[in-house]
Amino acid sequence: MAQRKRAGLITRRTHDRNVLLLNLSSRAPSPASSVSSSASSFWMPRGTLTSRYLSRLLPSYLRICITKRQFAVLTCLFLTAFVWFAPPRHTVATVPVDQLQLYPYIVPDKNERVHEKNPTLWLEKNSNNKHAISEQSLLPSFTHMTTAGRPRAALISLVRNSELGGISQSMRQLEYQWNRKYQYPWIFFNDEPFSDEFKAATQNLTSTKCYYELLPREHWSLPDWVDEGRFMNSLEYLGAIGVGKGWMISYRHMCRWNSGFFYKHPRLREFDWYWRVEPDVHFFCDIGYDVFRFMRDNNMKYGFNMNILDDARSFPSLWPRTRSFINAHPELIHPDADLDWLLDPHNGGDYNNCQFFSNFEIGSLQFFRGEANGKYFDWLDRGGGFYYERFGDAPIHTLSVAMFVPKEQIWYFGDIGYQHDINRHCPPNSSHRCICEPTPIDENFYKLVPLESPQKKPADSCIRQFLGGNWLKKNDGWNQEAERAFGGDGYHGYELNGLE
Ligand SMILES: Nc1nc2c(ncn2[C@@H]2O[C@H](COP(=O)(O)OP(=O)(O)OP(=O)(O)O)[C@@H](O)[C@H]2O)c(=O)[nH]1
């Protein structure tokens, strides 16, 4: 109580002193005394630099009639008005669509071609297609372009009605980053009829034509040479040991369809090229050239974005069966095929399990429809590996492409920022056209290998095995065994890490 009384006294005293000081300041005519008394006593700490500075800015009548809070509110209002009305520092120059020069695409003379590993540079050197290299933000829709020489290509997606949300997300990003400029059709495949909702929603996301295709029953069912009992055992076993989706019947059909049937669908007869797109994937970068023209004009057969290890317990017999196929059909192996990057010299020359991550693929349908790939698929299919094991389309496409295509016709689309679930690739030095954090080259190497899977890993990460050259150079003095002895995974000694 006594304390409160004392506090009241002090307050009153202070207040009295303020009034006194105010009265004094209003009486005092000199500006100097006015500043010091009113500013310091009324709403500012006495004598600080700020107080002296601000008091010089404010007219004297304001100094005595506004409170600290009013001053703060006024300052905020002033700043908001300034930000709102201030003119932008950079104005973007826009060119009206009808003033843009459009160039028809002319296929360059074969003899003058330069084999350039960077697609954008390659197009620059080998074509007059300004759409491939100019400022994409200024481009109108492709409808003004001549369609002469345009690749017969499509974006394809196997998808369920229930994945409408996921496929919409993938479409939105790919349309924005690429297809709104190049206008290739979408083809959706399903083992059940697509719902009206699915059709309306997906067609709404693109100005190109969408096709909705039902799979032939024989492409999505158990073949008669497969023993159902053995298949059921496999579902149970792979499910029990934790192989991803090892227990799902539909997953087996899906892997088989993607391995050997997608290119046989009647709708794709009118196309030569495809880009595979899955639900819920991401495309982070503006893609400033026509990837299909690039593939065709550079004589590429298969394009990928990530090269990884997956759980090898899903395909234990794949390599022995592939080896027996090679022995049975040596004439089908391309003379310039290079399998070295897939074979492990420390492991009796066995397959090292590296695989193109096939949910992203840009490829030649003619290649897949060819004799060699067809016979290879039939060979594997007859052995029942899609049902007795869980053969995936990724290692099968990888082995097929490696056996039947020269390596220089396989293209690493490292410039395309892409994500499927936990695997993400984002190119370095690309902040001007990508919305992702660049990833090191080994980022996705063995993310999908479960700890309990005892599979061997290759000497170098899969993408380095494929790229070779400088990517294999190690720092002086680095030693893989030594790194492992200290608890590392043995993949840290490289000179280049992909962020250069
Ligand atoms: N229509 C249809 N599509 C399917 C079926 N099963 C899988 N798919 C599609 O096949 C593609 C691959 O299937 P996912 O289950 O994503 O296989 P995954 O990519 O290996 O597995 P995640 O890593 O889980 O994504 C996706 O586009 C699916 O939409 C099915 O039963 N019917």
Ligand SMILES: [Mg+2]
């Ligand atoms: Mg998927």
